[in-house]
Amino acid sequence: MSxxxxxxxAWQHRFPGFSVVxxxxxxxxxxxxxxxxxxxxxxxxxxxxxEVRPAGVALVAQLVAVDADFAFALLSSIxxxxxxxxxxxxxxxxMPIDHDAWKRSLAGLDEDATRSTGHPFAELTEDEQHEMLExxxxxxxxxxxxxxxxxxxxxWTRYVCTAYYAHPSAWDEMGFPGPAYxxxxxxxxxxxREPFExxxxxxxxxxxxxxxx
Amino acid sequence: xxxxxxxRERNESAWLIPSDQRRVNAALRDSMRHYDESEEVDLVVxxxxxxxxxxxxxxxxxxxxxxxxxxxxxxxxxxDWVSDEAGSHTLYWTDPRTIGGADPVxxxxxxxxxxxxxxxxxxxxxxxxxHPSDFATATNDGVGADWPFxxxxxxxxxxxxxxELPVAGQDWPWGRPxxxxxxxxxxxxxxxxFQRGAAALGIETRVGPVAISNGRFGxxxxxxxxxxxxxxxxxxxxxxxxxTHLPDALAHGVEIRPDTMVTRIGFDERTGRATxxxxxxxxxxxxxxxxxxxxxxxxxxxxTPRLLLNSATDRRFPDGMLNDHDLVxxxxxxxxxxxxxxRFDAEVRMYKAPPPEVSSEAFYETDPTKPYKRGFSIxxxxxxxxxxxxxxxxxxxxxxxxxxxxxxxxxxxxxGALCELLPQPDNRVTLSEEKDRFGLPVAHFAYxxxxxxxxxxxxxxxAMTHILHAAGGTDAITFQRYAHLVGGARMGRxxxxxxxxxxxxxxxxxxxxITDGSVLxxxxxxxxxxxxxxVAARAADxxxxxx
Numbered sequence: 070m071s072x073x074x075x076x077x078x079a080w081q082h083r084f085p086g087f088s089v090v091x092x093x094x095x096x097x098x099x100x101x102x103x104x105x106x107x108x109x110x111x112x113x114x115x116x117x118x119x120e121v122r123p124a125g126v127a128l129v130a131q132l133v134a135v136d137a138d139f140a141f142a143l144l145s146s147i148x149x150x151x152x153x154x155x156x157x158x159x160x161x162x163x164m165p166i167d168h169d170a171w172k173r174s175l176a177g178l179d180e181d182a183t184r185s186t187g188h189p190f191a192e193l194t195e196d197e198q199h200e201m202l203e204x205x206x207x208x209x210x211x212x213x214x215x216x217x218x219x220x221x222x223x224x225w226t227r228y229v230c231t232a233y234y235a236h237p238s239a240w241d242e243m244g245f246p247g248p249a250y251x252x253x254x255x256x257x258x259x260x261x262r263e264p265f266e267x268x269x270x271x272x273x274x275x276x277x278x279x280x281x282x
Numbered sequence: 283x284x285x286x287x288x289x290r291e292r293n294e295s296a297w298l299i300p301s302d303q304r305r306v307n308a309a310l311r312d313s314m315r316h317y318d319e320s321e322e323v324d325l326v327v328x329x330x331x332x333x334x335x336x337x338x339x340x341x342x343x344x345x346x347x348x349x350x351x352x353x354x355x356x357x358x359x360x361x362d363w364v365s366d367e368a369g370s371h372t373l374y375w376t377d378p379r380t381i382g383g384a385d386p387v388x389x390x391x392x393x394x395x396x397x398x399x400x401x402x403x404x405x406x407x408x409x410x411x412x413h414p415s416d417f418a419t420a421t422n423d424g425v426g427a428d429w430p431f432x433x434x435x436x437x438x439x440x441x442x443x444x445x446e447l448p449v450a451g452q453d454w455p456w457g458r459p460x461x462x463x464x465x466x467x468x469x470x471x472x473x474x475x476f477q478r479g480a481a482a483l484g485i486e487t488r489v490g491p492v493a494i495s496n497g498r499f500g501x502x503x504x505x506x507x508x509x510x511x512x513x514x515x516x517x518x519x520x521x522x523x524x525x526t527h528l529p530d531a532l533a534h535g536v537e538i539r540p541d542t543m544v545t546r547i548g549f550d551e552r553t554g555r556a557t558x559x560x561x562x563x564x565x566x567x568x569x570x571x572x573x574x575x576x577x578x579x580x581x582x583x584x585x586t587p588r589l590l591l592n593s594a595t596d597r598r599f600p601d602g603m604l605n606d607h608d609l610v611x612x613x614x615x616x617x618x619x620x621x622x623x624x625r626f627d628a629e630v631r632m633y634k635a636p637p638p639e640v641s642s643e644a645f646y647e648t649d650p651t652k653p654y655k656r657g658f659s660i661x662x663x664x665x666x667x668x669x670x671x672x673x674x675x676x677x678x679x680x681x682x683x684x685x686x687x688x689x690x691x692x693x694x695x696x697x698g699a700l701c702e703l704l705p706q707p708d709n710r711v712t713l714s715e716e717k718d719r720f721g722l723p724v725a726h727f728a729y730x731x732x733x734x735x736x737x738x739x740x741x742x743x744x745a746m747t748h749i750l751h752a753a754g755g756t757d758a759i760t761f762q763r764y765a766h767l768v769g770g771a772r773m774g775r776x777x778x779x780x781x782x783x784x785x786x787x788x789x790x791x792x793x794x795x796i797t798d799g800s801v802l803x804x805x806x807x808x809x810x811x812x813x814x815x816x817v818a819a820r821a822a823d824x825x826x827x828x829x
Contacts, residue, residue: 078682080689097516099361103369134682158375158390162382162714162726199681206678226680230671234688235368243691245633245667248365250516253506254634257470262629269692272627275757276686 079271081242087267089237089247096248104248107236111145116152116168121175123191128178131198132225133233143232147171150228157227164220171228174221177214244269285463289445293339296500298529305359305518307529315535319572323347326559326574328544328589331400332811333798333818334580335523335531336443340822342534344829349537349572351561353377354397356540357524363514367668370513373397373404379584380714383728387616387764394584394767398540399524401582402811404512406638407520408661409449409493409812411440413457415647416806423648423655425704425734427613427803430775430784433458439816444491447521448499449812451490456643464496467505470635472662475626475695477640479753487642493521493811494636509633509664520636543720545569546593547577547603547794554598556794562720578786580798580818583767587611587711587800588725590771604771604781604790611711613772615805616729618701618739619765621663622746623673623694624755630695632664645745646807654737656702659807660746663698667691673761695755698765699742700807703735705769768802768810786821797821
């Protein structure tokens with residue numbers, strides 16, 4: 070799998086030449102096995118029902134701005150968690166268990182999209198999808214398809230961010246070297262780097278300013 | 283060093299670990315004693331975390347026959363743990379639990395361990411003591427509760443445990459001033475900025491206290507500053523009972539039964555005594571029984587009340603074991619733990635060095651000029667990418683904005699506060715309608731903040747923002763979260779205000795103890811691990827003296 074996302078965004082190239090996987094010979098065996106497995110072709114989705122999968126792929130693509138192939142891989146890893154009931158160890162008492170909440174919320178996206186446009190969520194334009202999701206994120210309604218919208222947003226972003234930021238290509242993008250055993254770090258402190266770390270070439274590109282609306 | 287010899291003489295754990303790259307003494311585990319289920323052992327302990335393991339190690343030294351149960355694995359750090367966030371989910375209690383109330387508290391990776399070593403396997407490693415004031419907040423501040431004993435009763439146990447972990451840090455000026463057995467670690471970028479900002483404002487900080495060995499300790503190696511403390515220390519540098527107390531316990535005849543869920547406490551309605559525990563091995567799925575002369579529950583603040591409630595009996599305890607006064611599950615506490623981060627043009631790379639580096643307890647005590655009682659502490663925390671994404675997405679960013687802000691990761695420094703939220707009766711564990719895979723009702727945890735809690739959380743966020751700005755940071759963001767669990771089966775002077783007494787003995791059943799964080803009546807603004815161990819070590823001494 071390669072990194073998804075729209076090309077040409079300057080923030081994707083802040084750490085030129087930095088490759089986490091390129092350092093994998095320095096990792097311990099147990100970690101190498103777990104992390105490199107994420108680069109394998111995605112496993113088929115088995116737990117989420119077929120009819121909600123296109124909405125699932127489109128949702129993931131939107132939430133972390135990746136292309137459809139990468140979004141499928143991320144959804145596949147989420148599906149594997151749901152199949153194994155590998156949750157975060159809790160769910161809100163006004164929400165169903167995570168698997169059912171995913172299933173119902175993806176069906177809800179399709180239902181809403183179909184009602185307003187005649188097409189399922191995955192067939193909307195990217196802008197239409199974005200608008201629908203932003204509406205849901207900022208909704209003050211108590212219930213959306215029987216579930217509080219804020220809780221749904223929390224569920225989606227938790228699972229999707231965990232899947233995306235577990236991927237070495239995401240670490241490349243942020244200059245994070247990933248696994249660090251048994252090598253560890255020798256050069257700690259402000260503006261200190263290891264030989265294998267790469268300096269940010271746009272240290273003044275403060276995204277909290279540049280992307281402010 | 284004579285003090286090191288004294289440690290080894292009372293707890294040889296650090297010398298029972300192999301001195302090479304292997305992290306587990308296989309021979310010690312292979313030769314572990316096994317007790318027959320027809321044999322009544324002296325003690326069964328439910329839960330092999332901070333409290334349970336300390337009790338076992340101490341009582342094994344008195345010759346007691348002990349079996350320790352844990353729902354999770356008997357870890358091998360080299361093979362079972364990874365230097366990776368997502369790959370570490372097996373360290374957490376991820377069996378189902380439900381949360382509610384006005385301010386629900388997420389569980390799992392946030393505060394709940396699973397497996398031998400307990401939550402200390404994935405805690406950051408901070409081991410501050412409580413302050414003397416924490417033991418009498420009701421008397422001094424009119425909030426919270428008084429403990430059945432004071433700081434003086436615990437002080438010598440703090441010293442013993444600090445030597446056994448061991449703890450590294452600068453001389454401590456707060457609470458009852460004290461020093462640590464090891465000198466402080468060098469700090470990374472995050473710690474440096476905390477020190478810089480605090481110094482500019484005249485706020486005192488200190489490096490530590492962390493239970494991460496600074497230098498070789500016994501056969502345990504030095505920390506390599508890789509930053510994955512919350513994912514389990516593959517190095518064996520960070521202390522958890524898996525390496526600080528259980529090797530010695532095994533060498534003194536303790537049997538550990540991992541991957542085994544205790545389903546209920548055995549009880550004889552005629553004698554009013556505990557008889558042992560019913561349990562199910564993960565690999566078998568059938569309920570068995572281990573008879574014991576004494577039972578200690580140490581499953582932490584969610585599972586301990588759940589086990590007691592699931593151990594209701596027909597006649598003596600229809601509402602749950604030890605629940606005569608409706609105290610089981612109540613007064614459960616979490617600390618308000620807002621995290622504030624700020625941006626620096628320089629590279630901070632906060633993932634380098636352990637997340638626990640520098641602390642301040644300057645705001646710990648009640649400040650009479652403030653509208654709220656009690657206080658908070660401030661510590662460095664260093665979220666790794668997945669946790670950092672949670673911070674950023676909580677600001678409302680998603681999609682392209684999220685990715686862009688995440689690409690700025692190396693420029694951010696993060697502080698965390700621990701706010702002393704007050705114990706309240708309705709913050710409690712009850713049994714849910716939902717069942718786990720063994721058919722047992724799961725825990726429901728309801729949590730709602732009171733007005734004092736909200737003011738403290740707000741004040742802590744403001745203080746951290748000021749510090750980061752004083753260090754030269756910009757764009758501060760605060761992420762609201764909780765940390766730690768204590769209470770839920772608190773100790774008291776009488777049966778009307780506690781489930782157990784100051785020696786961790788149940789008021790209602792003479793041979794039943796609770797030796798974990800759930801007995802704490804207040805929590806201070808300190809990370810609880812050290813205090814949980816010290817309370818268990820004290821309980822063990824008192825038990826041995828009575829026997």
